[in-house]
Amino acid sequence: MKLNGIDYKEASGKLNYNDEGQYILDGFNISELFDKVYYDPNDNYMGFELFNNGKLICDEEGILYKDKNSKKIYVYYIDGISIEDLLWDSIDKNINIKIWRNIYGE
Numbered sequence: 001m002k003l004n005g006i007d008y009k010e011a012s013g014k015l016n017y018n019d020e021g022q023y024i025l026d027g028f029n030i031s032e033l034f035d036k037v038y039y040d041p042n043d044n045y046m047g048f049e050l051f052n053n054g055k056l057i058c059d060e061e062g063i064l065y066k067d068k069n070s071k072k073i074y075v076y077y078i079d080g081i082s083i084e085d086l087l088w089d090s091i092d093k094n095i096n097i098k099i100w101r102n103i104y105g106e
Contacts, residue, residue: 007100007101007102008098008099008100009028009033009097009098009099009100010096010097010098010099011025011026011028011030011096011097012025012026012094012095012096012097013025013026013094013095014092014093014094014095015087015090015091015092015093015094015095016091016092017088017091023084023087023091025095025097030087030097030099033099034064034076034083034084037064037101038064038065038066038076043101043102044063044064044065045061045062045063045064045101045102046061046062046064046078046099046100046101047060047061047098047099047100047101048060048061048078048083048097048098048099049097049098049099050083050086050087050090050095050096050097051095051096051097052090052093052094052095053094057086057090057095058081058083058086060078060079060081060083061078061079062078062079063078063079064076064077064078064083065077065078069082069084069085070085
C-alpha cells in the first residue's frame with residue numbers, strides 16, 4: 001500500500017517460520033521484503049515496528065544491514081537492533097508489524 005509516497009505494509013496474526021527459513025505473517029513474507037530492501041541498489045532505508053499483545057517491542061528506522069548475531073548467524077539489523085532475533089522470539093505468537101520505506105523511481 002502507498003501512503004504519502006511511501007510503501008507501507010501492516011500485518012497482524014500468528015507469526016510462522018517456514019521450511020525455507022522465512023518469516024510469514026498473515027500470508028505476508030517478511031523475509032522476502034527484507035531481502036528486497038537489502039539488495040535494493042538505490043535505498044536500504046526502512047522503518048519497522050513490532051507489537052506483541054499491543055505492547056511495542058521494537059520501533060526502529062534506519063539502514064537495513066546484515067551482521068552476525070550472538071549465535072554467529074548473519075541476520076538483518078536496523079540501527080543496531082537485530083530485527084530477525086526479535087522475530088525469532090515471536091514465532092507462534094500473535095503479533096502486529098508495520099513496515100515502511102521510500103520507493104524510488106515509482
